[in-house]
Amino acid sequence: MTTTLADVAARAGVSSATVSRVLNGNYPVADHTRERVLRAVEDLEYVVNGNARALAAATSDLVGVLVNDVADPFFGILASAAQAEIARGGDADEQGRAGAPGGGKLAVVCNTGGSPEAELTYLTLLHRQRAAGVILTGSAVEGSDTDAIADRLARLAASGTRVVLCGRPPLPAGPFEEGAGEPEGGNPVMTLGFDNRGGAEQLTRHLIRLGHRRIGCVAGPVDRTTTRHRLEGHRNALAAYGLARECGGLTAYGYYDRSSGHRAARELLDRCPGLTAIVAANDTVALGVIAALRERGLQVPRDVSVTGFDDLPFSVDATPALTTVRLPLHEAGARAGRLVMGRETTPGGGVALVEGELVIRESTAPPRES
Amino acid sequence: MTTTLADVAARAGVSSATVSRVLNGNYPVADHTRERVLRAVEDLEYVVNGNARALAAATSDLVGVLVNDVADPFFGILASAAQAEIARGGDADEQGRAGAPGGGKLAVVCNTGGSPEAELTYLTLLHRQRAAGVILTGSAVEGSDTDAIADRLARLAASGTRVVLCGRPPLPAGPFEEGAGEPEGGNPVMTLGFDNRGGAEQLTRHLIRLGHRRIGCVAGPVDRTTTRHRLEGHRNALAAYGLARECGGLTAYGYYDRSSGHRAARELLDRCPGLTAIVAANDTVALGVIAALRERGLQVPRDVSVTGFDDLPFSVDATPALTTVRLPLHEAGARAGRLVMGRETTPGGGVALVEGELVIRESTAPPRES
DNA sequence: TTGTAGGCGTTATCAG
DNA sequence: CTGATAACGCCTACAA
Numbered sequence: 001m002t003t004t005l006a007d008v009a010a011r012a013g014v015s016s017a018t019v020s021r022v023l024n025g026n027y028p029v030a031d032h033t034r035e036r037v038l039r040a041v042e043d044l045e046y047v048v049n050g051n052a053r054a055l056a057a058a059t060s061d062l063v064g065v066l067v068n069d070v071a072d073p074f075f076g077i078l079a080s081a082a083q084a085e086i087a088r089g090g091d092a093d094e095q096g097r098a099g100a101p102g103g104g105k106l107a108v109v110c111n112t113g114g115s116p117e118a119e120l121t122y123l124t125l126l127h128r129q130r131a132a133g134v135i136l137t138g139s140a141v142e143g144s145d146t147d148a149i150a151d152r153l154a155r156l157a158a159s160g161t162r163v164v165l166c167g168r169p170p171l172p173a174g175p176f177e178e179g180a181g182e183p184e185g186g187n188p189v190m191t192l193g194f195d196n197r198g199g200a201e202q203l204t205r206h207l208i209r210l211g212h213r214r215i216g217c218v219a220g221p222v223d224r225t226t227t228r229h230r231l232e233g234h235r236n237a238l239a240a241y242g243l244a245r246e247c248g249g250l251t252a253y254g255y256y257d258r259s260s261g262h263r264a265a266r267e268l269l270d271r272c273p274g275l276t277a278i279v280a281a282n283d284t285v286a287l288g289v290i291a292a293l294r295e296r297g298l299q300v301p302r303d304v305s306v307t308g309f310d311d312l313p314f315s316v317d318a319t320p321a322l323t324t325v326r327l328p329l330h331e332a333g334a335r336a337g338r339l340v341m342g343r344e345t346t347p348g349g350g351v352a353l354v355e356g357e358l359v360i361r362e363s364t365a366p367p368r369e370s
Numbered sequence: 371m372t373t374t375l376a377d378v379a380a381r382a383g384v385s386s387a388t389v390s391r392v393l394n395g396n397y398p399v400a401d402h403t404r405e406r407v408l409r410a411v412e413d414l415e416y417v418v419n420g421n422a423r424a425l426a427a428a429t430s431d432l433v434g435v436l437v438n439d440v441a442d443p444f445f446g447i448l449a450s451a452a453q454a455e456i457a458r459g460g461d462a463d464e465q466g467r468a469g470a471p472g473g474g475k476l477a478v479v480c481n482t483g484g485s486p487e488a489e490l491t492y493l494t495l496l497h498r499q500r501a502a503g504v505i506l507t508g509s510a511v512e513g514s515d516t517d518a519i520a521d522r523l524a525r526l527a528a529s530g531t532r533v534v535l536c537g538r539p540p541l542p543a544g545p546f547e548e549g550a551g552e553p554e555g556g557n558p559v560m561t562l563g564f565d566n567r568g569g570a571e572q573l574t575r576h577l578i579r580l581g582h583r584r585i586g587c588v589a590g591p592v593d594r595t596t597t598r599h600r601l602e603g604h605r606n607a608l609a610a611y612g613l614a615r616e617c618g619g620l621t622a623y624g625y626y627d628r629s630s631g632h633r634a635a636r637e638l639l640d641r642c643p644g645l646t647a648i649v650a651a652n653d654t655v656a657l658g659v660i661a662a663l664r665e666r667g668l669q670v671p672r673d674v675s676v677t678g679f680d681d682l683p684f685s686v687d688a689t690p691a692l693t694t695v696r697l698p699l700h701e702a703g704a705r706a707g708r709l710v711m712g713r714e715t716t717p718g719g720g721v722a723l724v725e726g727e728l729v730i731r732e733s734t735a736p737p738r739e740s
Numbered sequence: 741t742t743g744t745a746g747g748c749g750t751t752a753t754c755a756g
Numbered sequence: 757c758t759g760a761t762a763a764c765g766c767c768t769a770c771a772a
Contacts, residue, residue: 050498052765071446108478128420319689422749
C-alpha cells in the first residue's frame with residue numbers, strides 16, 4: 001500500500017538502516033550511497049511515518065499551544081509569536097536533528113473556547129502524542145476542573161514534556177516541587193504571568209486623578225482568574241482614594257466580547273445614570289461599551305470616559321482611540337515559545353511577571369463640570 | 371519509565387489485548403474485568419501512546435488547519451469555526467470509536483505566515499503524521515511552489531487524507547481526476563471558494579453609482595490569488611462603466627495589514643489628489659487608509675469614500691462604520707470542518723462558491739460637488 | 741561505511 | 757469472553 005523504508009531500501013539496493021541514516025543525517029553515509037537513496041525516495045514519493053518514528057525514537061516534534069479563542073486577536077498574536085519561535089528551531093537539547101526542516105518543531109494551536117473540559121481533552125491528546133511541549137495561554141477558570149488540569153500538567157511535565165503557562169497563574173506547588181529542583185526527572189512548569197492587577201490599578205488611578213468619582217466596571221466572566229485580578233486592581237485603586245463604597249456596586253460581568261460590553265454598559269447606565277467613567281474588561285469589551293453609550297446619545301469622553309485593556313491593534317483606530325494598558329503580547333508569546341523550546345529559562349522560581357504599560361489616548365478626559 | 375499497556379495488564383491480571391479492548395470499547399469485555407482494568411489504568415495514571423496506536427491501527431485523529439496568519443481575525447474566525455466542527459465528532463466513516471473523547475478529532479491550526487515554504491513544511495509534517503484531514507485556507511501565492519503544493523495535496527488526498535481548500539482556488543485537474551471519480555482509492559480535493567471577484571465588483575459598482583469617477587485601489591500583495599480576483603472584480607466594474615482608462619493606474623499594492631493601507635493611501639493621494647474614493651483590499655487595510663486620509667485633513671466619507679472587504683467584527687465599530695462585503699466566515703469555516711470530516715459533501719465537481727454580501731454603512735457617500 | 745536484529749507500544753487476527 | 761502472537765514502520769546498538 002503505502003511505501004515504507006524497506007521499499008526505498010530495496011529500490012536503492014541498500015539496507016533500511018542506511019536509508020534511515022540518510023534521512024536523519026546523523027550518521028556518516030557515503031556520498032554515492034546517499035544519492036542513490038535520495039533518488040529512490042524521490043521516485044517512490046516516500047514520506048516517513050511520523051508515528052513510527054516517534055515510537056521508535058521516543059521523541060516527538062509536536063508542541064501544543066492552547067488558546068481560549070483563536071478568533072480573538074489577543075490569542076492570535078500570542079499564538080502567532082510563539083509559533084514563529086517554535087518553528088525557528090535551535091532546541092536546547094536535541095539540537096540538529098528534528099523532523100521539521102529547519103530543525104524547529106511543529107506548533108499546533110488548539111482552540112479550547114475557554115472551557116476547562118476542552119483544555120483537558122487537548123492536554124490528554126497532547127500527552128497521548130507525547131508532545132515535546134505545551135503552552136497554555138489565557139485565564140484559568142477557577143473551581144471545576146482546576147485540580148484535574150493541574151494534575152495533568154504536572155504529569156505532562158514529569159514525563160518530560162516542557163510546560164509553559166502564559167497569562168495564567170502558576171500551578172500551586174505540588175508535593176514534589178517544594179524544593180528548587182525538578183520533580184524527579186521531569187521539567188518544572190514555567191509561568192509567564194501578566195500583571196493584570198497592576199494594569200487595572202493604573203487605569204482606575206488615571207481615571208480618579210482625572211477627577212472621576214463614579215466609575216463603573218464591566219468585568220469579564222466571574223470565574224476567571226484574569227477577571228478577578230483586573231477587578232482587584234480596580235478595587236485597590238478605588239480603595240486607595242476612599243471610593244470603594246461609592247463605586248463598589250457598579251460592576252457588571254460578561255464575556256470578553258463586544259456584545260457583552262454593549263449589554264453591560266446599558267445595565268450599568270440604568271443602575272447608575274450619574275456614571276462618568278467605565279472601566280472595561282478589555283479593548284473588545286470597551287468597543288461594545290462605547291457603542292452602547294453612543295446609542296444613548298452619550299459622547300466619549302465628553303460625557304463618559306472609557307478604558308480598555310490589552311491594547312490590541314484596532315484600539316488605536318477606534319473612535320475615540322482607546323486609553324488602555326498595553327500588554328506586550330507579541331514579546332510574551334515569543335518568550336513563551338523560547339521557554340517551551342528550552343532556549344531560555346525563567347529567572348527564579350519558574351515564574352516571571354510581564355508588566356503592562358498605561359497608554360493614554362482619547363477615550364478618557366476629565367468629567368464634565370456638572 | 372513510562373507506563374505501558376503491558377504494565378496495566380500486569381496490574382489488572384489480564385492480557386494487554388484485553389486492556390486494549392477495554393480502552394477502545396470496540397469488543398465485548400466482561401464487566402468485572404473491565405472494572406479491574408479501569409482501576410489499574412487509574413492507579414498507574416496510564417496514558418495511551420498515540421503514536422503507537424496510530425502506527426498499529428493506521429489511523430490518526432489529527433486534522434490540520436493551515437492559515438496564513440492566526441493573528442488576523444479573518445483566519446481566526448475561519449479556524450475557530452472549523453475547529454468546533456471537527457471536535458464535535460460524528461465522523462462519517464469511523465463513527466463511534468475515535469481517540470478524542472466525544473468522538474471528534476483533534477484540530478490543530480498551523481500558522482504559515484502566507485509563505486508557500488511554510489505551507490509545504492506543514493503539509494509534509496501532517497503527511498508524516500498521517501493526518502486524517504487537512505484544511506488549507508487563505509489565498510495561494512501564484513508561481514513559486516504552486517506545483518509542489520498541488521502535488522503534495524494530491525498525494526495527501528490519494529493516501530486517504532481528506533483535503534479541503536477554503537478561500538483558495540481549486541487545484542488544476544491532475545492527470546488522474548479527469549473523470550468524476552476519485553483518483554484510485556483516494557479522496558477528491560474539495561474546494562470552498564469565496565466569490566472575491568463578485569464582491570469586489572459590487573463594491574466598485576456601488577461607488578460608481580454613487581457618482582464617483584476617480585476611484586483608487588489599494589490591493590493586496592501582487593502574487594496572491596485573492597488579490598488578483600478582487601482586482602479583477604474592481605476592474606470589471608470600472609470597465610462596465612467605461613472608467614477603465616480613467617482609474618486604470620490608480621492601484622497600489624501592499625500587504626493585508628493596516629500599515630500597508632496607510633502607506634498605500636498616501637501614495638495614491640500623492641499620485642492623484644483628485645481621488646474621491648478608495649477601494650481597500652480588506653477591512654484592516656481600509657482602517658489604515660482612513661487613518662492616512664484623516665492625517666491629511668480629509669474626511670470620510672465627505673471628501674473621500676472608502677470601502678473594505680470581509681466585514682470583520684471590528685468594521686462596524688470603525689469610524690465611520692465601514693461599507694464592505696460580508697463574507698460568511700463562520701459558516702464557511704464550519705462547512706469546511708464538516709467537509710473534512712466527511713460529514714457533508716460539495717455539490718458537484720467538488721467545488722463550491724461562497725457568495726459575499728454588500729453591506730453599505732457610513733464610509734461611502736456621493737462625492738462632494740466640486 | 742554498511743548490514744543485522746531487536747525493540748518501541750498498540751492493535752488485530754486467531755485460537756481457545 | 758480472553759489470551760497468545762504477529763504485524764505496524766522506524767531507530768539504533770552491535771557486528772562486520
